[in-house]
Amino acid sequence: MHTSVTEENYLKAIFALSNGNLQAANNQQIADKLSINPASVSDMLRKLSERGLIAYHRKTGALLSEEGMQVAAKTIRKHRLWETFLVQQLNFTWDEVHEVAEQLEHIDSEKLIQEMDKLLGYPKFDPHGDPIPDGNGQLPKYHPIALSNAGIQKIYILCGITNHSSAFLQFLDTFSLGIGSTVQITGFQPFDRSMSVLLNQTTSTVFSFTVCSNLLVMQ
Amino acid sequence: MHTSVTEENYLKAIFALSNGNLQAANNQQIADKLSINPASVSDMLRKLSERGLIAYHRKTGALLSEEGMQVAAKTIRKHRLWETFLVQQLNFTWDEVHEVAEQLEHIDSEKLIQEMDKLLGYPKFDPHGDPIPDGNGQLPKYHPIALSNAGIQKIYILCGITNHSSAFLQFLDTFSLGIGSTVQITGFQPFDRSMSVLLNQTTSTVFSFTVCSNLLVMQ
DNA sequence: TTTAAAATTTAGGCAAACCTAAATTTTAAA
DNA sequence: TTTAAAATTTAGGTTTGCCTAAATTTTAAA
Numbered sequence: 001m002h003t004s005v006t007e008e009n010y011l012k013a014i015f016a017l018s019n020g021n022l023q024a025a026n027n028q029q030i031a032d033k034l035s036i037n038p039a040s041v042s043d044m045l046r047k048l049s050e051r052g053l054i055a056y057h058r059k060t061g062a063l064l065s066e067e068g069m070q071v072a073a074k075t076i077r078k079h080r081l082w083e084t085f086l087v088q089q090l091n092f093t094w095d096e097v098h099e100v101a102e103q104l105e106h107i108d109s110e111k112l113i114q115e116m117d118k119l120l121g122y123p124k125f126d127p128h129g130d131p132i133p134d135g136n137g138q139l140p141k142y143h144p145i146a147l148s149n150a151g152i153q154k155i156y157i158l159c160g161i162t163n164h165s166s167a168f169l170q171f172l173d174t175f176s177l178g179i180g181s182t183v184q185i186t187g188f189q190p191f192d193r194s195m196s197v198l199l200n201q202t203t204s205t206v207f208s209f210t211v212c213s214n215l216l217v218m219q
Numbered sequence: 220m221h222t223s224v225t226e227e228n229y230l231k232a233i234f235a236l237s238n239g240n241l242q243a244a245n246n247q248q249i250a251d252k253l254s255i256n257p258a259s260v261s262d263m264l265r266k267l268s269e270r271g272l273i274a275y276h277r278k279t280g281a282l283l284s285e286e287g288m289q290v291a292a293k294t295i296r297k298h299r300l301w302e303t304f305l306v307q308q309l310n311f312t313w314d315e316v317h318e319v320a321e322q323l324e325h326i327d328s329e330k331l332i333q334e335m336d337k338l339l340g341y342p343k344f345d346p347h348g349d350p351i352p353d354g355n356g357q358l359p360k361y362h363p364i365a366l367s368n369a370g371i372q373k374i375y376i377l378c379g380i381t382n383h384s385s386a387f388l389q390f391l392d393t394f395s396l397g398i399g400s401t402v403q404i405t406g407f408q409p410f411d412r413s414m415s416v417l418l419n420q421t422t423s424t425v426f427s428f429t430v431c432s433n434l435l436v437m438q
Numbered sequence: 439t440t441t442a443a444a445a446t447t448t449a450g451g452c453a454a455a456c457c458t459a460a461a462t463t464t465t466a467a468a
Numbered sequence: 469t470t471t472a473a474a475a476t477t478t479a480g481g482t483t484t485g486c487c488t489a490a491a492t493t494t495t496a497a498a
Contacts, residue, residue: 038447043486092330451488
């Protein structure tokens with residue numbers, strides 16, 4: 001199925017707003033996200049629905065169909081692979097990649113994206129730590145490990161904690177650290193098993209072994 | 220000045236048809252080249268003319284203005300850099316690159332193209348042997364040398380000959396070799412100064428020193 | 439339960455780029 | 469030089485995707 005740039009942007013927005021197609025996205029949310037007038041969104045939702053890419057009802061909102069999901073995942077896959085390429089090979093910074101990736105994600109070439117994937121070594125996460133869907137639109141499996149068991153230099157996503165005390169939560173809060181934050185391990189001190197970490201690609205600090213063993217991360 | 224994908228395609232077509240802005244391109248030629256109805260071309264030529272990107276008159280045809288030339292050169296620069304990238308780094312073959320480069324050439328990011336240029340080592344010619352305009356839209360200078368003085372492994376463009384005998388011309392003809400053909404030097408035999416060459420990226424053969432000294436090539 | 443506010447849709451338009459069919463202009467042959 | 473053919477333009481339409489303003493529907497407060 002051929003999809004226009006506009007359609008792909010709507011599907012991507014619905015994917016994001018629906019939190020991976022869990023809760024339906026309504027007109028207003030989509031209009032806000034895309035900075036498009038609700039009347040126009042109404043039009044497009046009807047069209048996407050007629051094309052079988054979403055299920056939509058004005059009261060309940062929009063969810064992606066099987067096919068819509070495929071398109072969205074493919075577009076996100078391209079976006080994140082391009083971001084990875086721009087940062088790793090073209091010296092783009094974190095904040096520069098998005099605008100360009102928004103354009104590149106709509107380039108239509110199966111070979112291009114396969115070769116790009118290969119060139120980058122089949123990455124599972126982009127430089128922001130967001131997961132890259134595979135060629136079938138599947139997100140990488142969720143395999144949490146304690147940060148204390150994680151490998152040096154790698155970038156992880158915080159996906160859970162094993163200590164729910166308010167003291168610990170407050171501690172995390174002082175670093176603006178939450179589920180989905182990225183944690184890159186930049187160093188390890190064997191004598192106390194503490195780790196130097198880079199949080200959200202911005203804040204450098206050191207976490208004790210106690211902290212590290214209470215943070216669940218995935219690749 | 221912002222230009223649409225469509226406008227860029229028209230300017231590129233006019234550049235190509237006008238042979239680098241030497242002889243004006245007429246409606247019909249542009250319509251054929253872009254597979255667009257002459258009536259539509261008429262509309263667009265008026266628009267481009269109003270925007271100051273071309274000089275157009277129905278009798279004399281279209282030529283690029285200074286500004287139109289800049290846009291065309293920039294688009295061609297992007298196209299050829301992308302082709303080079305696709306072939307060199309993403310294992311695309313000669314015939315696969317065009318379709319994708321047609322899309323990529325319209326991506327708008329100064330940094331992207333600068334970094335791509337750097338990544339590729341500031342190439343002057345693309346894999347087809349076509350010259351890549353520099354950041355200011357200038358084509359590389361024409362510096363012909365005898366093939367016998369050229370460097371191994373490099374790709375050259377045949378740009379002239381110093382022997383115009385029909386025997387020599389016929390000889391070239393058997394290899395479909397003409398001005399604009401590419402010649403890559405794949406080997407050099409010092410004992411007779413003969414060269415192994417790859418012609419037009421397809422035909423492998425060996426040229427004697429005599430042949431090599433009568434072929435003018437440029438980088 | 440009524441009613442006001444908020445969300446959504448409908449109606450009517452616009453711009454970009456394309457089209458076909460019908461002029462009109464240019465070129466070239468008789 | 470006339471005239472027919474070819475090239476080009478104009479006129480009137482289409483589709484996509486957006487807009488504003490005016491309904492309409494839904495939600496939530498009184």
